[in-house]
Amino acid sequence: MRRVIAVVMTCSALLAGTAIATASPASAVTPDPVIIVAGTFSPAFANEPLAARMRADGYRVWIFQLPNLGTTDINASSRALNTFADGVRAQTGAAKVDLVGHSQGALVARGYVKYYGGAAEVDSLISLGGPNYGTYVANLVSFLALGNCIGVVACEQMTIGSSYLNNLNAGDDTIGSVRYTSIYTAQDELVRPVTNAAINDGATNVKVQSKCWARVVGHLGLIVDGTVYSGVRQALAGQSINLNCWAL
Numbered sequence: 001m002r003r004v005i006a007v008v009m010t011c012s013a014l015l016a017g018t019a020i021a022t023a024s025p026a027s028a029v030t031p032d033p034v035i036i037v038a039g040t041f042s043p044a045f046a047n048e049p050l051a052a053r054m055r056a057d058g059y060r061v062w063i064f065q066l067p068n069l070g071t072t073d074i075n076a077s078s079r080a081l082n083t084f085a086d087g088v089r090a091q092t093g094a095a096k097v098d099l100v101g102h103s104q105g106a107l108v109a110r111g112y113v114k115y116y117g118g119a120a121e122v123d124s125l126i127s128l129g130g131p132n133y134g135t136y137v138a139n140l141v142s143f144l145a146l147g148n149c150i151g152v153v154a155c156e157q158m159t160i161g162s163s164y165l166n167n168l169n170a171g172d173d174t175i176g177s178v179r180y181t182s183i184y185t186a187q188d189e190l191v192r193p194v195t196n197a198a199i200n201d202g203a204t205n206v207k208v209q210s211k212c213w214a215r216v217v218g219h220l221g222l223i224v225d226g227t228v229y230s231g232v233r234q235a236l237a238g239q240s241i242n243l244n245c246w247a248l
Contacts, residue, residue, distance in 0.1 A: 032098045032123050033060045033088050034236065036223075037081060039103030040070035040144060040154060047102070050223045050232075057233060062088050070104045073153050074164060077104075078111030085112070085121060096123040098236055102223050103190065104154060106130025106182075110168060110199075119176040126235050127182040128222040133169065133196035134160035143190040143219070160196070173201040181235040183208065183228055185217040204241060206231055212245035 034054055036047045044065040051061045064084050066077050085097050099122055101109035106127035112118040113125060137159050141148055149155035157164035174180045184197035186209040191197045198205040208215050208227060217225045226247030234241050 030094075031059050031236070032096050033062065033092050033094050034098045034100060035081075035085060035088060036061065036063045037099055037101035037105030037109045038063060038065050038070075039101075039105045040066065042066070042102065042105075043069070047223055050100070050102075050229065053229050053233075054236075059236070060092060064105075064108075066104065066108065070108075070154050071152050074104065074107050074157050075111055075115070077108045077154075079116055081108055081112045082116040082118065082121075085118070089121065096121055098122070098124040098126070100126045100128065100232060100236075101130055102128045103130060103219065104158065106132060107158070107168065110173075113175050113178055114168065119178060122178050124179040124181070124236060124238070126232055127180075127184075127197065127199060128228065128232070129184050129188055129191055129197055129219050130182065130199075131158045131191045131196060132165075132173075132182065132199050134158060134162060134165050135191045135196060136160060139190055139192050169200075173199045174203050179235070179238065180204065181231075181241070182206070183222070183231050183235075183241075185209065185215075185219070185222060185228075187217060188219045190219045204235070206241045206243070208243065211243045215245060 036051055038047050044063040047063050054061045064081055067080050088097055099109040109125050113122050140155050180199050180203035182197055182199045182203055182205045184194055184207055186194055188194050208217050212227055215227050222228050227243050227245055230244035230247045231241045
């Protein structure tokens, strides 16, 4: 009788193990493809350090370089991002993508969600130093090394009170089921006041120095800084943001 019981228990354990092994791949969640949306004058390769961190964490990553390096109409860039994202979804079979937009790239990402079908195609949108409520013209022309904004459409659109931003921010900032996160820095040389990088209406807004007071991060540093990336990684995973102040 003991031998029979032992055999039954062994068979039960093997069957349970087989069931678990069979169920695991089916229950495993594949992360959404991630599209890094570059900023103004930012070529794709400049965003490779951020992409490399994500790939090391198991994400499939693409970089969207803004048309004409972001000097033309931001709406046109959002339409181009829609086409690019459709290609990524077709290539991967994914229903949705995640977007990480740096600087102007955050506005391009938000425009895609609001105007061009992204509300049904985007899971998470992360803004890194996006001028979501604009910045002063003087900051733009100085940071972008322009004499003025005349003739540079995107520069004019990113200024405080522009018709582009008034339209983008009309109604709710957060749309549909998209998870919105904005990570920004007190030392941003471009977005002034820095609180204009925040997104309203239920988004998660994190100023780096509110959690890591000694961390020095400039506007360009947002795509290479380890502490910022610790927040990006948590946002992509749908977790609460708890920055690692000592990350490299």
